[in-house]
Structure formats: structure tokens, C-alpha cells
Amino acid sequence: EAQVTQNPRYLITVTGKKLTVTCSQNMNHEYMSWYRQDPGLGLRQIYYSMNVEVTDKGDVPEGYKVSRKEKRNFPLILESPSPNQTSLYFCASSFGRWAEKLFFGSGTQLSVL
Amino acid sequence: SQQGEEDPQALSIQEGENATMNCSYKTSINNLQWYRQNSGRGLVHLILIRSNEREKHSGRLRVTLDTSKKSSSLLITASRAADTASYFCATDGDNYGQNFVFGPGTRLSVLP
Numbered sequence: 001e002a003q004v005t006q007n008p009r010y011l012i013t014v015t016g017k018k019l020t021v022t023c024s025q026n027m028n029h030e031y032m033s034w035y036r037q038d039p040g041l042g043l044r045q046i047y048y049s050m051n052v053e054v055t056d057k058g059d060v061p062e063g064y065k066v067s068r069k070e071k072r073n074f075p076l077i078l079e080s081p082s083p084n085q086t087s088l089y090f091c092a093s094s095f096g097r098w099a100e101k102l103f104f105g106s107g108t109q110l111s112v113l
Numbered sequence: 114s115q116q117g118e119e120d121p122q123a124l125s126i127q128e129g130e131n132a133t134m135n136c137s138y139k140t141s142i143n144n145l146q147w148y149r150q151n152s153g154r155g156l157v158h159l160i161l162i163r164s165n166e167r168e169k170h171s172g173r174l175r176v177t178l179d180t181s182k183k184s185s186s187l188l189i190t191a192s193r194a195a196d197t198a199s200y201f202c203a204t205d206g207d208n209y210g211q212n213f214v215f216g217p218g219t220r221l222s223v224l225p
Contacts, residue, residue: 004155033213035215040217041217042201042215042216042217042218043156043201043215044215045212045213045214048212058212059212059214088153090155090156092156100161101146101158101161102146102148102156102158102203102213103158104155104156104157105155106154106155107153107154107155109153
């Protein structure tokens with residue numbers, strides 16, 4: 001089944017403790033992206049990747065890192081999480097660069113205490 | 114950056130009625146997409162309309178695009194309780210989809 005898989009679904013952590021949210025897609029998509037969703041603000045893009053080893057900042061990249069060593073994986077790394085990073089996170093992917101439809105993961109609800 | 118803004122923020126209707134949601138954006142686009150989200154789950158793509166198209170249909174969905182007014186509308190006909198969800202428009206701007214921008218969404222409640 002074609003899908004974008006995010007893990008974990010829920011995560012509670014404390015300020016400053018490094019964490020990684022994994023994202024994997026099995027559709028051979030070139031484009032992958034991370035979003036955070038906060039009430040009243042819609043989805044805001046954190047980072048995106050056009051292909052392996054090609055990543056770029058979205059609208060709200062501060063406090064986040066990403067890597068794209070393999071085509072299927074695009075992990076989101078929070079080196080030193082802070083409470084303002086408490087949010088619902090989504091990974092998404094699409095076939096190519098020309099604004100094709102996005103396929104979303106199920107989301108990761110992160111709480112930073 | 115450019116942003117889609119949905120209107121209204123919330124909409125409540127009875128089953129069988131039509132639901133119309135609007136989206137306005139600020140800069141030129143190549144395409145505009147509508148997505149649906151059920152209660153904190155991942156977004157699901159509904160329909161994509163390109164900048165050279167004015168109207169598109171998919172089942173009970175009808176999308177219009179007016180590039181002169183920088184606006185789009187999503188019409189759901191004969192709504193069902195299962196249509197209860199949040200609906201988002203997303204625009205790609207003029208950088209060919211490298212940075213999709215989503216609006217804050219319209220929360221639709223369809224009452225049985």
C-alpha cells in the first residue's frame with residue numbers, strides 16, 4: 001500500500017532532550033516536506049527536500065534540522081526542543097517538483113514540557 | 114510569503130445541504146489544491162486546479178478558480194455527516210511547488 005509513515009504518533013519529552021521524528025515513503029517520491037500545525041495558523045512548512053541530499057528551509061525552520069540521505073526517508077530532528085515546538089507535525093511527499101499533490105503521513109503530536 | 118485564507122472559518126449545515134468554502138491568496142500561482150483533514154489526522158488531497166482552468170469537478174466536489182480575483186471556492190453538494198472535517202486550500206506560488214502554503218482552514222460540521 002502506498003503510504004507515508006511517520007513515527008512516533010505521540011511523543012512527550014522535556015526541554016533540551018534531542019529527538020527525531022522519522023518519516024518514510026514507499027512511492028519513490030522525489031519531493032518530501034515537513035509541516036507543523038498549530039490552532040488558527042494552518043500548516044506551516046518547516047523544511048523540504050527536492051531530492052536526495054537536497055534540502056531547503058521553509059517558513060519556520062528555526063530549531064529544526066533535516067537530512068535526506070536516502071530517497072525514501074526524511075527525518076526531522078529537534079536538537080534542543082523547547083515548549084514552543086509543541087505542535088502537531090506532518091510529513092508529506094509528492095512525485096516531483098511541479099506542485100503535484102501531496103501525500104501526508106498520519107501526524108506526530110509532540111509535547112515539550 | 115503568500116498565504117491562502119479560507120472563509121468562513123467555521124460552517125455548520127444540515128445533511129443534504131450544499132457547503133461552500135472560499136479561499137483567497139496573495140500572489141500568482143501555478144495551481145491551487147484543496148485538502149481535507151479529519152480531526153487531527155493527515156490531510157487528504159481532494160482536487161487540484163491549474164491556473165489556466167476555471168472550474169473542475171470530482172464527484173460531489175466542484176472547485177472554481179478566479180485568478181483575476183486571486184480566489185477559489187470549493188462546493189460540496191448534498192453534504193453528508195461524513196463530510197464533517199476541516200478543509201484547507203494550498204497554493205504553490207511562483208516557485209513551482211517548492212513551498213506549498215496552506216491557509217488556516219474551514220471547519221465544516223454537517224449535522225444529521
